[in-house]
Amino acid sequence: MGSLQMGNSLQPYRDEHLTMEFDQQSVKLDGERMTLTRKEYDLLALLVQHAGEIIPRDALLMRVWGYGAEIRTRTLDVHVRRLRKKLGGYADQYIETIFGIGYRFQPYRAPRFFQTVVNKPAIAISA
Amino acid sequence: MGSLQMGNSLQPYRDEHLTMEFDQQSVKLDGERMTLTRKEYDLLALLVQHAGEIIPRDALLMRVWGYGAEIRTRTLDVHVRRLRKKLGGYADQYIETIFGIGYRFQPYRAPRFFQTVVNKPAIAISA
DNA sequence: GCTTCTTTTTACAAAGTTTTTACAACTCCA
DNA sequence: TGGAGTTGTAAAAACTTTGTAAAAAGAAGC
Numbered sequence: 297m298g299s300l301q302m303g304n305s306l307q308p309y310r311d312e313h314l315t316m317e318f319d320q321q322s323v324k325l326d327g328e329r330m331t332l333t334r335k336e337y338d339l340l341a342l343l344v345q346h347a348g349e350i351i352p353r354d355a356l357l358m359r360v361w362g363y364g365a366e367i368r369t370r371t372l373d374v375h376v377r378r379l380r381k382k383l384g385g386y387a388d389q390y391i392e393t394i395f396g397i398g399y400r401f402q403p404y405r406a407p408r409f410f411q412t413v414v415n416k417p418a419i420a421i422s423a
Numbered sequence: 424m425g426s427l428q429m430g431n432s433l434q435p436y437r438d439e440h441l442t443m444e445f446d447q448q449s450v451k452l453d454g455e456r457m458t459l460t461r462k463e464y465d466l467l468a469l470l471v472q473h474a475g476e477i478i479p480r481d482a483l484l485m486r487v488w489g490y491g492a493e494i495r496t497r498t499l500d501v502h503v504r505r506l507r508k509k510l511g512g513y514a515d516q517y518i519e520t521i522f523g524i525g526y527r528f529q530p531y532r533a534p535r536f537f538q539t540v541v542n543k544p545a546i547a548i549s550a
Numbered sequence: 551g552c553t554t555c556t557t558t559t560t561a562c563a564a565a566g567t568t569t570t571t572a573c574a575a576c577t578c579c580a
Numbered sequence: 581t582g583g584a585g586t587t588g589t590a591a592a593a594a595c596t597t598t599g600t601a602a603a604a605a606g607a608a609g610c
Binding site for chain 4: 551552553554555556557558559560561562563564565566567568569570571572573574575576577578579580
């Protein structure tokens with residue numbers, strides 16, 4: 297408990313093109329540092345930390361923005377868009393839209409056959 | 424916002440070709456993930472959860488759509504059709520029309536001779 | 551004050567889903 | 581076997597959700 301970074305000392309994420317070191321807040325795409333704004337980083341980090349799992353919009357808005365269910369906003373969509381832009385050609389590969397539910401980050405070339413990760417719920421976080 | 428499932432942590436359904444995990448909202452046909460829309464999923468889930476039992480139209484319209492008896496609509500038929508399409512060659516095996524009453528989901532190769540399952544009423548749910 | 555960068559909102563377009571419509575095909579029973 | 585009632589089906593319409601560009605609002609530094 298009571299650590300400076302509240303429970304964010306997670307293992308780095310690493311795949312063919314993307315690496316993300318949570319303790320340094322550094323993200324690299326094909327070796328080049330991606331400069332993300334605070335919200336962009338928070339959003340990507342949350343998605344990546346639950347790679348392979350669907351995260352509902354409610355949950356993203358709650359965890360990244362602190363918004364409750366009553367708030368109606370498009371800021372999540374706009375941030376997803378900017379993340380995708382910065383991810384360039386890999387955008388579609390990485391950030392998947394689950395219509396009517398939310399988004400899912402998929403590790404590079406994660407086989408599409410296995411849509412969910414073993415031993416983890418399909419919907420990772422609830423709002 | 425999206426009301427997907429309310430506390431339905433039921434046992435998964437599993438047979439020769441079809442598996443359905445209610446807590447993950449995942450449906451697989453011969454190992455391949457079936458992508459269903461919300462209403463399609465809700466409808467199939469209700470039918471599968473009462474496999475072998477007839478569910479009247481009224482009950483389906485009430486439980487999946489919240490419609491009362493006074494509402495006249497063909498949306499149930501259309502959704503059944505789309506489910507059957509996605510079930511491919513197994514459609515007739517799985518989703519049975521009970522003329523004048525409703526529909527019944529039958530487990531794969533469930534014997535047609537026994538029209539009702541032991542210890543269960545022929546008509547599962549009432550509206 | 552201005553300037554720059556970030557975030558949110560607005561307004562509309564695009565995509566996806568659900569319902570209705572219209573008619574064809576089927577079932578049941580007098 | 582004929583016809584009323586029920587279900588199947590394709591296509592259109594209605595509706596909902598997501599994508600996108602641009603403007604507005606907010607925050608931090610000079």
